[in-house]
Amino acid sequence: MIQNFLSMNGYGLFVWGSFAITFIACGLLYYKTFKTLKKYEKDFAKEINELSAERKKIVIENSKIASQVLSSSSKTI
Amino acid sequence: MLKILNLSNIFYWIEKLIRFINSIFFILLLVALSFALIFSPPDYLQGDSVRIMYVHVPSAWIGLASFSSIAILSIAHFIFKIKNIKLITKSIAPIGLMFTCLALVTGSIWGQPTWGTWWAWDARITSMFILALFYIGFISTHKFISDENKANKISSIIAIIGLINVPIIKYSVDWWNTLHQPASIKLTGESSIHSSMLTPLLLMFFVLILYCALIFLMKYKTEIIRIKKKNLKRL
Numbered sequence: 001m002i003q004n005f006l007s008m009n010g011y012g013l014f015v016w017g018s019f020a021i022t023f024i025a026c027g028l029l030y031y032k033t034f035k036t037l038k039k040y041e042k043d044f045a046k047e048i049n050e051l052s053a054e055r056k057k058i059v060i061e062n063s064k065i066a067s068q069v070l071s072s073s074s075k076t077i
Numbered sequence: 078m079l080k081i082l083n084l085s086n087i088f089y090w091i092e093k094l095i096r097f098i099n100s101i102f103f104i105l106l107l108v109a110l111s112f113a114l115i116f117s118p119p120d121y122l123q124g125d126s127v128r129i130m131y132v133h134v135p136s137a138w139i140g141l142a143s144f145s146s147i148a149i150l151s152i153a154h155f156i157f158k159i160k161n162i163k164l165i166t167k168s169i170a171p172i173g174l175m176f177t178c179l180a181l182v183t184g185s186i187w188g189q190p191t192w193g194t195w196w197a198w199d200a201r202i203t204s205m206f207i208l209a210l211f212y213i214g215f216i217s218t219h220k221f222i223s224d225e226n227k228a229n230k231i232s233s234i235i236a237i238i239g240l241i242n243v244p245i246i247k248y249s250v251d252w253w254n255t256l257h258q259p260a261s262i263k264l265t266g267e268s269s270i271h272s273s274m275l276t277p278l279l280l281m282f283f284v285l286i287l288y289c290a291l292i293f294l295m296k297y298k299t300e301i302i303r304i305k306k307k308n309l310k311r312l
Contacts, residue, residue: 008125014190015128018183022132026288029175033295040302047309064085065305068092
């Protein structure tokens with residue numbers, strides 16, 4: 001039964017090949033997108049942390065995004 | 078209404094949506110794959126090779142839908158000059174390109190056992206190939222033109238010109254003699270596909286749409302952070 005399922009009546013290579021290519025491509029795009037996002041978040045958080053205490057306070061108070069990125073990056077650390 | 082469109086609010090909702098999609102995605106993927114690979118019957122003519130349809134057709138639909146959205150949003154950008162629109166189109170483009178390429182590759186794999194050839198320059202395949210070129214053109218402008226306004230203008234023009242190709246792809250099977258069969262699924266009128274095959278097809282489409290939403294949200298979030306980073310440097 002498993003043999004039949006894997007061979008797909010002689011079309012196994014084509015069927016599994018198509019599904020494999022699709023999921024590998026999707027996985028790679030997900031990995032690349034996720035990595036880029038994390039890199040940007042880390043760089044952004046680093047730049048905020050490098051600001052003087054006064055400026056940092058202004059940025060966090062005025063930008064919800066900055067405070068969210070800072071809190072999420074501190075969680076990952 | 079405008080408060081919802083504020084980047085900070087969008088950023089907050091993106092985070093929530095990403096978490097929600099992540100929580101349901103793998104369960105839905107397992108269900109869709111079970112239907113596509115186990116429960117759906119083989120075709121009386123094509124046998125089990127018909128299962129390639131469950132990745133090929135949704136990929137083609139997503140490729141087409143993504144480009145149509147990019148083109149329509151580019152027209153809106155020309156009219157309303159909303160910067161946010163360009164962030165959206167930039168985030169959609171890589172997803173559309175990947176699925177267009179997947180439609181071409183899986184179609185080629187399906188073509189071998191069905192038509193006896195990996196590739197033929199028939200109207201549907203050629204027009205899909207041209208769509209991939211439009212995507213590459215659109216993405217390249219943002220990659221290689223450093224002046225953002227100029228890149229936005231050129232990419233919008235590419236998208237609007239490329240929109241002409243979308244109905245050509247859709248109706249190529251009716252206008253020319255091609256290896257492809259006419260559409261089996263119609264939005265208006267009765268579809269000629271059996272429900273035992275339509276269900277896994279729609280399930281796979283839904284799962285891949287969720288995947289696209291996930292990638293889009295992550296890319297959009299990256300674009301927002303990129304802009305905020307630029308603003309921070311101006312301080």
